[in-house]
Amino acid sequence: MLDPYQLTLHSLTLKQLATAEQLAEVTGQDLAELEAGLEKAVAAGEVMAAKGKYMITPKGREVLDGVYPQAFTALRGTADVTDAMNAFETGVNKQVLSLTTDWQTKEIGGERVPNDHADADYDGKILDKLSRVVDKTAKVLAPVIALDPLVDRFLDRIRDALTRAEGGETDYVSGVRVDSVHTVWFQMHEHLLRMTGRERPE
Structure with missing residues (x-):
């Protein structure tokens, strides 16, 4: 470490x-x-x-x-960590990116338009899905968290951002000027890549 x-x-x-x-x-x-x-x-x-x-x-x-x-020799030489990172990249990471897009925009009449956050039910469903994905991420990354507790800190910060978003602070999902879900997720992803020696997927 x-x-x-x-x-x-x-x-x-x-x-x-x-x-x-x-x-x-x-x-x-x-x-x-x-x-x-x-x-x-x-x-x-x-x-x-x-x-x-x-x-x-x-x-x-x-x-x-x-x-x-x-x-990070211990991390990079562990099969469980490799499997966890593969699952992270192909699963929960893509889900968070997709949900972020759904938060920023919504489909109306077959077209994507900016989300004005006037529809509480629409926003609520996305926040609920994000919460479930974050919980799933903790399980997916368990082998990494066991070796590096900083990853768990990132997940706690993401949960804090979700709580603020659920309280009506909509910037805390994808805003760039606050520690939003998207901002902290990006930080966590960068940390994971640097630990494991991987490149960021295109």
Whole structure:
């Protein structure tokens, strides 16, 4: 697994321009520890800082590319993890992407139009389906979660976003300016790909 400094660098591959507080929300790291890691990374030229936000540099990405194979050897050599990732890519990941499209648009008269979220029943059915897919994802990724609890943290954050969406905050399904289901799912997927050494499917 990644040590705290490496995890700080890694967090910037998941949320690419972020404050220290936002990165701590992603990883669950102690804020002071994370800030110390960022300061060290900036001094090493592995992270850029501007106006209170941080971004990983090509040098930082190069460091991580050298770290991942060793840090995640146990994951990459496990058949259960490979099977779980195959099931994730071909099943729940596609389902979430499809449901996100259904949330953003709806079919009227044979055409797809933007969803104005005026139909509570339509939205409710999608939220219910998303909730079931998230529960299924926890089961699909169980072998990965057993080796890396950060994946479980992503799923908890996705559930939190769903709860807010169910309370009427519609941006929390696919909004890009908040930690929506779609945003956190994308972060989780990127984390899984980096751990397992896979490429993002086309």
